[in-house]
Amino acid sequence: MAVSDCGDKFVAAIESEDIHALHSLLSTHGQKSLSEYCMGTKTPLHVAAAGHKFKCIDWLLQHGANPRATDGAGNSFLVELIKQGGSPHYSHAASAYLKQLLERKDLCLGIDGEEGGDVPLVCALRCSNKSAAKALLERYESLD
Numbered sequence: 566m567a568v569s570d571c572g573d574k575f576v577a578a579i580e581s582e583d584i585h586a587l588h589s590l591l592s593t594h595g596q597k598s599l600s601e602y603c604m605g606t607k608t609p610l611h612v613a614a615a616g617h618k619f620k621c622i623d624w625l626l627q628h629g630a631n632p633r634a635t636d637g638a639g640n641s642f643l644v645e646l647i648k649q650g651g652s653p654h655y656s657h658a659a660s661a662y663l664k665q666l667l668e669r670k671d672l673c674l675g676i677d678g679e680e681g682g683d684v685p686l687v688c689a690l691r692c693s694n695k696s697a698a699k700a701l702l703e704r705y706e707s708l709d
Contacts, residue, residue, distance in 0.1 A: 572603030579613045579621045587621065591628055599630040606637025607645075614645035619662045622646075632672050639682030643674060647688050647697045660696035667704040 575598070578586035587609075590598065603609055610630045613621040622642070626632060635641060646663055666672065686705070689697035 572601070575603040575609045576612055579609060579618050580616060582618055582620055584620065584624050587624055587628075596629050599625060599628065600634050602637070608634045608636065608642070610634060610642040611636050611640075611645045614642040615648070617646070617656070617659050617662075619658070622662075622666075626672065632674050635682055640688075641674070641682065641685065643685045644683045644688045647685055647694055648692055660700070663697055664700040664703075667700050 574586070574590055577583075578590060599609055601608065603612060607615070608630070610622065610625050610632070611634075612618075613625060632643075633641060636645070643663075643666075646659065646666075666674065683691075686698060686701045688694075689701055
């Protein structure tokens with residue numbers, strides 16, 4: 566995956582939750598830009614997930630970002646969303662958002678892990694993120 570020449574602009578738009586700027590970047594750089602690395606080895610979706618920018622995650626997914634795209638370590642954006650779980654900064658809003666994402670049937674989220682990256686459930690358990698682990702277990706159960 567290539568490093569995007571518009572990466573810094575994507576990061577700034579995501580950090581400020583500027584949907585208008587994201588739309589402008591997509592119009593200028595095209596669909597492919599949503600899957601390119603923009604912050605070292607992170608896609609725009611990973612950057613949004615790490616910052617718990619839920620509005621940006623939704624926008625990126627609605628506009629074609631690949632929910633199964635991996636970062637340089639092989640992790641999906643779900644792992645980024647879950648990683649903060651053991652910290653006091655992980656909010657109830659993040660837990661509710663993860664559960665909402667997992668309930669969506671239109672997304673192929675890769676909850677079993679991607680390309681050698683962390684399995685989201687293992688990440689949740691390692692981070693002591695009980696709410697994420699519970700939501701993931703419920704999703705696994707619903708796959709039967």
